[in-house]
Amino acid sequence: MGLDAHVLVVGGQRSGKSRFAERLVIGSGLAPVYIATAEPGDEEMAARIAIHRDRRAGAWRTLETPRLLADAISGAAVAGNAVLVDCLTLWLANLMAADGDIGGETETLIAALAAATGPVVLVSNEVGAGIVPDNALARRYADAHGILNQRVASAVGRVVTMVAGLPLLLKPATQGTITL
Numbered sequence: 264m265g266l267d268a269h270v271l272v273v274g275g276q277r278s279g280k281s282r283f284a285e286r287l288v289i290g291s292g293l294a295p296v297y298i299a300t301a302e303p304g305d306e307e308m309a310a311r312i313a314i315h316r317d318r319r320a321g322a323w324r325t326l327e328t329p330r331l332l333a334d335a336i337s338g339a340a341v342a343g344n345a346v347l348v349d350c351l352t353l354w355l356a357n358l359m360a361a362d363g364d365i366g367g368e369t370e371t372l373i374a375a376l377a378a379a380t381g382p383v384v385l386v387s388n389e390v391g392a393g394i395v396p397d398n399a400l401a402r403r404y405a406d407a408h409g410i411l412n413q414r415v416a417s418a419v420g421r422v423v424t425m426v427a428g429l430p431l432l433l434k435p436a437t438q439g440t441i442t443l
Contacts, residue, residue, distance in 0.1 A: 266291035266345055268420025269376055270384045272430075273412060275392070279428035281315060284347050284384045289322070291382065293345035297325045298335045300354040315349065329357045333368070333375035340379035351387035351415065355408055365407050373418045387412055389424070 274280045288295045303309035328335040340346045391409045416422045422434035
């Protein structure tokens, strides 16, 4: 799969999303830019961040951007660069923790993608595939995340889901469309 359009890579935890997205960006031949949304709030998260950082090594320019994602994309997604956003899941959690305007920030993100002149690969978890959470905050997060993934999927040229390390192309559809 070439990198001729923006791509959303979705999947469960440890499904291979980040590795796949990294390979897409590196394989493009463009200058790789990594927009990191994670914040090391505890030792376990710091260890996860270190694994990602070590895997990327020296070729990548990294922007630490826990909340101002649209601004980072606007500055980095220019001709000659391929941008990886890892990940929307943590960006949304950061917005919710800061009591941010999720709808407004999502619209700003979609506008930044539309204006980008370089390709952007966005990584996001699929959080709504399990049981309905038992508390209001978790339900609000799962709902907001599902809406975010839908909005981004509609704004990009390609959507890939990862299952057990295997990429499955969802958009554009390879088998035609289903009509009801």
